[in-house]
Amino acid sequence: MEFESENQEKKNFFTLEMGKITRHVEKIAQEDPRRVIHSLKFGFTLTLVSLLYYLKPLYKTFNISAMWVIITVVVVFEFSVGATIGKGLNRGLATLVACALALGALHLASIPGKTVEPILIGIFIFIQAVASTFIRFLPKVKASYDYGMLIFILTFSLVSISGIRTNEIFKLAHMRLLTIFIGASTSMIVSILVCPVWAGEELHKLVAQNIEKLGNFLEAFADEFSNKSSSSAESQNDRSFISCLNSVLDSKNNEETLANFASWEPGHGHFMYRHPWKQYLKIGNLTRQCACRLETLRGYLNSKIEASEEINGIIQSKLSEMSSESGKALKQLARDIETMTRPFSPNPRIENLKIELKNLKSLLKSNANLLQAIPVAGVASLLIDIAICVENIEEAINQLASCAKFKSLDPNGVEGEESKKECRSVILVNEPTICG
């Protein structure tokens, strides 16, 4: 009896744990269903290249080298097209260069005779390893070619070492190149043709979403500033806002990685090859600067209760309006990016905001004694600062719209030659690398 109930208990525990894990896995899959598709794509590609082993004629050609095809697919196949292409090209080119250099080194080492050969090869490997490892520390190399350098070190060492023992060194190098070419190109083709995930599109969406999040925050702040919402709903709101703001503040690394991957991608959909991805990074930086102000604003919100009684009615409604206007302007800008629409010029939302900004400034100047409570003054100056941030973001998005040739809905908008001129001046005069 006891044994049975113990067994039952274990079974229950097991069912409970399995349920937990299943729910966790389901959540991960629902958050982004493309993860499931990617897993299936990868499984398909790996099984496909494994066919090389089943087919006798192919096996005869490649022999043991066939395993390099499998290794290449496992290592190169990434979630986004850009990452896959970047890794594939890095691996292919690095192998090519390393094979050529290693064959040259082997030839050099063989000249003085058989006894000195291994010593010379050892010296070559050492020098190559030290130099390549150091080069990996250079920021530009680290950003785009780190994987290539790793493969270079690997291939150079393997080929030059094998040269001592194997006489078929040319065949080995040739096989390695061919198998890596097959693996990398299969990965790239599947990655592009089957439900592709474009890093550029991800970056585009991420930047727009971050701006929208800030807009939502400002609008909610406006509501909270004018009406007093119940404190329990508030604290829940607050928590979701904290995580929202934090996700914006922590997005830099993600944006830079995506921009790097995007630079490897060919043109697709609305994005041409050499789309101004760097401009997205600039907009992202300005968005984070704005998010910093909102983080400060959130700090003030927490001390709201202390101040609320002293807050003057006129200023309060003005501040609420100002916050709401900033939020709307940001959300409009986010929509403009998402739909790749050129913002109206002059942008009516930004013009509104400028008028509000002027009004608030003059109101504050003429009614300095209204500022009985410090927090209000703090909020006021923060909101002024945030409005300036919004203008900066708008300017950066305008530059992007010019460089990336966003479509224009503006009946009086500058189009064609003039916008091209604008973009070129941004590229050539202001910041040479922006639209590169």
Place this chain on the structure above:
Amino acid sequence: MEFESENQEKKNFFTLEMGKITRHVEKIAQEDPRRVIHSLKFGFTLTLVSLLYYLKPLYKTFNISAMWVIITVVVVFEFSVGATIGKGLNRGLATLVACALALGALHLASIPGKTVEPILIGIFIFIQAVASTFIRFLPKVKASYDYGMLIFILTFSLVSISGIRTNEIFKLAHMRLLTIFIGASTSMIVSILVCPVWAGEELHKLVAQNIEKLGNFLEAFADEFSNKSSSSAESQNDRSFISCLNSVLDSKNNEETLANFASWEPGHGHFMYRHPWKQYLKIGNLTRQCACRLETLRGYLNSKIEASEEINGIIQSKLSEMSSESGKALKQLARDIETMTRPFSPNPRIENLKIELKNLKSLLKSNANLLQAIPVAGVASLLIDIAICVENIEEAINQLASCAKFKSLDPNGVEGEESKKECRSVILVNEPTICG
């Protein structure tokens, strides 16, 4: 003549370019001389394992598998000890598990007969690849075991595929395990014994340096607020401050990577095994929150000229004092972390700051009409907010000091049992994962 001058020109151009590259390389080396040492360490290790090929008895044992030693060293040897150990263990354990499972799968597939075998193995590879790739998306796996999962997929596929053709599959699996063990352990030993770079120590220093940077910024702000420095020196200062603040704001990713590596490291120097690395991340987050406020403050600084004439003398000096006190408190906290000294309790610097905070608040309340200029009010409320940030950072550092058993200089300080109790309560009650 023309040809000669052209040649001369080319030579000059070449010399110029080489000079540029040399200076760039020198800068990278001078920034952190350990980069040069790491390159030499890696070159030494790679040449060492290449010896396996020169020594005939060793070559006879390992044959072609010897190249796995080289591959392992190239892939596993990283800049910090923690990263090397983490990758080495991931690679070793993943290979062990994958070999065992692949052998099991081969046995299963061989039961129904020779014709079905390749089909079954193909199905196993597909299922394994899809499941493992999906598991790599789980955040916890991605953070610590991503590389292990990659090696698992690779080894499982290679071993089970080779099983179809080779009868010596047990020997192959055994060789792969042994060679990876040799490569990984050589890398780890060299990494630990020759000028080790500990990720934990790096994290420790980085967190302290970031707090110090904020302290410097606040002290400089205090100076600038009381005296008017010349505008040219100022703009240069401003630029260096921007890059300083940005480096603090962008440090999250770096800190998380270092904390992850640090968790793989054995005890060393002042850091025991299971040092509370997560608490550093908490301090880092609070530091970035504070940096956000300083970023906002910097925004106000830029509009300083507009406001300077309206600023009232009393408040100005009070604000300057407040800023300087906050800066000093932060720099003291940074020194405490660096020297692993338990902050005095109650902390005199923080007590000072609290008094200043109280004074400023009451001054502002009694002299509301002093606040003629909005920027002053903004700066005032920001500084109040920053002081609260500093207190939060101090609290987090106190928790770290308890958990990590910092030495105490405080004659009245809590030590021994009491501090242990404090730490345990932090671990058990407040946030279960903090000191884990």
